[in-house]
Amino acid sequence: MPYLLLPLMGPEEYSDEDTDGMLEDLQLLPPDKEREKDVEILKTHLETLLLLTTTREGRDLMRRIKVYPVVRECHLHVENDEVREACERVVQILKRDEEGEGEDVPPTATEGMLKVEEEEDEEDQIVEIL
Numbered sequence: 001m002p003y004l005l006l007p008l009m010g011p012e013e014y015s016d017e018d019t020d021g022m023l024e025d026l027q028l029l030p031p032d033k034e035r036e037k038d039v040e041i042l043k044t045h046l047e048t049l050l051l052l053t054t055t056r057e058g059r060d061l062m063r064r065i066k067v068y069p070v071v072r073e074c075h076l077h078v079e080n081d082e083v084r085e086a087c088e089r090v091v092q093i094l095k096r097d098e099e100g101e102g103e104d105v106p107p108t109a110t111e112g113m114l115k116v117e118e119e120e121d122e123e124d125q126i127v128e129i130l
Contacts, residue, residue: 001065002026004045008074010035018069026070039080046071046086053093068094 002025009026011033019027036042049067052058062068068091075087 001061001067004048005067005070007036007041007045008070009033010073010077012073012077014069014073018066020066021064022066022069035074035077039078039083042074042078042080042083043086046074046083046090049090050086050093053090056098059094059098062094 002023005023005026009029011029011031014022036045049062049071052062071087071090071094075084075091078084078087
């Protein structure tokens with residue numbers, strides 16, 4: 001993976017949150033590190049990353065080793081539309097919810113929603129007084 005990601009990286013500094021979990025070879029690069037200038041090479045590396053996203057294991061690995069910040073910075077600093085489109089495709093896959101995820105809302109999140117609905121229902125109820 002470092003061989004795929006290093007050409008995409010430039011001299012940008014990443015936050016602690018971004019570097020936590022990132023491969024060691026990608027951390028603490030010198031400030032004079034230059035991103036690959038050849039657009040075709042950048043596109044090839046991004047397309048290879050895109051191929052790795054075809055399996056769940058590949059997507060999980062890429063999320064775990066923090067590929068997103070590298071692709072994000074590449075997108076921000078490269079002025080080529082084809083490279084930017086390739087970056088966007090990779091990001092869309094890495095940032096989306098997996099099947100079965102995101103559908104189950106944790107109970108603590110739904111508890112507050114249910115209370116609000118109950119309160120609204122009480123206000124709308126018609127009560128007969130005998």
